[in-house]
Every structure is written in structure tokens, then in C-alpha cells.
Amino acid sequence: MLKLPINSIICDDCLKALKSFPANSVDLIVTSPPYADARKNEYGGIHPDKYVEWFLPISAELFRVLKPQGSFVLNIKERVFKGERHTYVLELIMKMREQGWLWTEEFIWHKRNCYPGKWPNRFRDAWERCLQFNKNKKFKMFQEEVMVPTGDWAQSRLRNLSKVDKTRDESKVNSGFGKNVSNWVGREKAYPTNVLHMATECSNKSHCATFPVSLPEWFIDLFTEADDIILDPFMGSGSTALAAIQKGRKYIGIEISQEYCLLAEDRMQKVTSQKVIKWSV
Amino acid sequence: MLKLPINSIICDDCLKALKSFPANSVDLIVTSPPYADARKNEYGGIHPDKYVEWFLPISAELFRVLKPQGSFVLNIKERVFKGERHTYVLELIMKMREQGWLWTEEFIWHKRNCYPGKWPNRFRDAWERCLQFNKNKKFKMFQEEVMVPTGDWAQSRLRNLSKVDKTRDESKVNSGFGKNVSNWVGREKAYPTNVLHMATECSNKSHCATFPVSLPEWFIDLFTEADDIILDPFMGSGSTALAAIQKGRKYIGIEISQEYCLLAEDRMQKVTSQKVIKWSV
């Protein structure tokens, strides 16, 4: 009775949708849930103090749905609340561990183009957490798939940049992502670190994904093989699904907002011929 | 009776030493305490499960000693324990808030040249937390002191560089965070973000300081004025003290290891003429 909606967008509440999925069935979960009190227009806007209790039932279902060797990558960042960083993300990690999740690693997504602004007591926030959770200590990982070029190319780049402010331009050198990867073919390669340098994609396009496609792409390369199934329970405009298809994987996207579902459908129809949207579980 | 040992290294247990300090007396605390189970030779090696209860009495004394408008910068990173990131840093943040600390911000120190190595299920760890705590929402902060050149400026400058400029700058690579460049910049400066790109220092073979001088320097510039007092309760080889003196501030260093005390004394004697070491409180 429980059947997995492969290569589909489900326009419905994610907790309800997840309960219709069979256990141990997806290989990777990559998602960026609505941050507390952010995107109030599209989503309800969860108060920071209520965030943990709102998310825990969902993470319990995700635990059930994930394959034993799969990974769950949670992109999240705590808001400033009354002058302090709120602790809901810290609490969430500890509560998820009580659900059985292993907190394997915390990757840093360094946002090279972060939101501008000036305040008397803080600087611009240029990073977000990408928390890696697992069900077992042994999980699927393909480190060679995300190796970054090094050697003479990087060194010559470093030399050229040395007269510029190092502190600002290291990121460009160290970045293993972006569009000139094709230039690196045939070069020597090294393993990356747990710091990812990526710019947000926000330009004059119709859709504005704050989640750049290169982010899910990187984790898809790292944690899955061809034809594996990738789930995004808060799909938004569909960046994870798009990354999955482009990488030769299968996707399942869940999104409660009809507007975002149509947007995601539009993006997906450009790369696939089959019908992708389902209006409910 | 309680008197502050200005410009001194106290070779003693830090909890004991701190109790001899008057309240509300230091302007900035920057420290990198021994990591759980790390540096076993120098320190006892605190078990991850015991870390929070070990640190809380110390953070309580630090709270007492810090001026109301001062800041506390805690450089820390959780180690991997049984395949997971341990949660003692998360717990520590929440327990310190119960002591009255405000968790104002979490800076990321991106270690450009992180420790090499390869593991089957994780990448090299290239970042650490620099947690900023305060006693009040209003605290001293001098944002202009750490401004960096704008990206546009750096890019146009990169294009217009002559060969003379290129060769001239290579000798300056080791200078502090954005400092050398600031001389060259016109006025095109921007405020930095909460991500700091700094290389670790490994100049001396006998001691490999994980804590580069540029890191405390940056926070000293940001949070203090001339003649302010900077405390490092886990001084190690004295990078914070050195940064303080070089920036025209006063320092107090506490370190329990005699070997490190002598090492720090040696570094400090090169920049000051007065006797710096005290063998107990």
C-alpha cells in the first residue's frame, strides 16, 4: 500500500506526505526547511521558541524513511532574537540524537555574497550550517566524486592573488564549485574540507532560490550513486530535485506552497518529459 | 586586597588565579581552552562527557571578572567521538546562558591550511567556532578598525596590477587580517562578515600554535581601545598576550603548564623589558 512517488512533486503538507512513504526507502535527504519566523509570506512563520517541537515529528518521519546507509543533510541557521543567537538549532541537534540520529558532521556553507546591512553590534552573517545526520556509523560516501583540483593551477592562481587582500579572495581560490570546473580537467586533485564556498543564486530570474543548485549537487555527488533516490521535504523552488535529475538520480519533492510547486514543476519540465506534479498524497 | 596582575603571566591553575582577581576588571577575554581529550601531554585531558562540568566554574569566574561592556571570545571546536561530533559545545553554550552570558554571535574561523589527513567517512576539519559572549546587549565594539577593502576594488586592482606590485607584495604575505592592504586602499572599504579566513601558524617546530596571532589581534582591534586589559586564562604559548602588546593593550595570561609559561615568557621578553612571569597567584 505504501508506495514511493518516484520523480514526483507532492504539493501537500510534508508530515502527512511522509507518513505515506515506506520505511528505509530513500538514499539521501537534502533540505532547507523554513527558518524560524522567516518567509512569513510563503509559510506560516514558526516562532523560534516553537521551532524544535515543530520540526521533531518531521525528523522522526525522515528517520523512518531513510535507508540505513543513507544520509540526511539539514541546511539551517539560527536567527538573532533579542540581540542573541537563538539556541533552537542547538536544541534540535540534541533532540534529534534522542530520536536515534547520529550527528556525524557539521559542514559550513560560506555564503560569499551574503545579505548586506550594518548594525551597531554585529556584522553580516555569511555562513550557514549543513548538518549531516546518519542512522548508522557506516554510511555510503564517495569522496572521490567531490575532489577539487590542486597543483600548478591553484598555485599560479594563489600567486596572482597574493597581492590582493588574501582574506577576501582565499574563498575564490579554495572554491571547488562553480562554473569553471571544466577548466580543471586533467589537473591534480585533492579532497575537499568541511567548508564549502558558494554564492547564493539571486539575480534577475523569475525564481529566486536562496539554496544554490551547487549545494545539493555537492552532497548528491558525495553521498549517492546513479539512480539513487533523493528526497527534499521542503522543496521550495526545486533546486534539490533539479540537482538530482542533472546528476542522473531520482527525486521526490514535497512542498506545501502551491506557488512554489508550480515554479518547481516549471523548472523540472524543462529537463524531463514526464508529468511531475501531484496535488496531494 | 584583590589586585589585578597587569602585564603578567601567572603560572598557576586558572580557576584559582581567577578567584584572586577583582570583579568587572578586564575589557576582553580571548581564549582557546584545551580541547576535550586533546593535548593530553600538557593538560590532564578532559573527557568529552566531563567537559561542560569542568568548564562551567571557570566561565562563572570569567563572568565575574569581565567588565559590563566587555566581550568574551571562546575559540572551541567539538571533537569526533565514536563517529559523531560530540555535543559538549552545544551544551556549554546553553549552560553558559543560564549563568547569565548572552550568546551574541558565532564567528567562523576558516583555517585555510588545516591539518592534513584522510578518513573513510569524513573530510578534513577546516573550521572552528569563535563564540562571542557578553554580559549586556550593549558592549564596546569598534567596527571601523577591522574594515576590509571591497570586492569591486580588489577586482579592479587585480586587473591593473603591474609586475612591480606583484613582486613587492610576496614578502608581506604573513601580515595580519587585512591590515597590510588597508594602507593601499583608498577609501573603498566594507565591513567584514562573521567568517574569518586565517591560516594556522606553524613557524616554530617545537610548538605548533593552533591559534594564530592574527586571530586575537582581530578581536582586540574590534572590541578594545588602547590600554585596555586583555585576559587569556588558557594562554598556551602566549599568542593572545603577544597580540595585546603589539596592539598597545595590556595583557594578563594564565597558564598551568610550566613549559608553556617559559615559552610564553620567552616570546614576551622580546617585546617588553619588564619581568613578566609570576610562579603562582
Place this chain on the structure above:
DNA sequence: GTTCCGCATGAATCGATAG
């Protein structure tokens, strides 16, 4: 085909004002 310039656009935060 390049390079260059102008411009819109963000997972933001604070402080003041209003209910």
C-alpha cells in the same frame, strides 16, 4: 567574441513608532 559598467536583488537586523 571580449570587457566594462550600471542596476536590481537578496533566509538580515536594529531602533523607533504605533497599537
Place this chain on the structure above:
DNA sequence: ACTATCGATTCATGCGGAA
């Protein structure tokens, strides 16, 4: 007192049009 809304502040990026 406590919450809701609004204006001011700020900068990296990529697109389109121009030279």
C-alpha cells in the same frame, strides 16, 4: 510592558546593454 510594523542601512553577484 509587550508585540507588530516600517524605514534605514549595506554589498557580492550576475544579468543586460554598450563600447
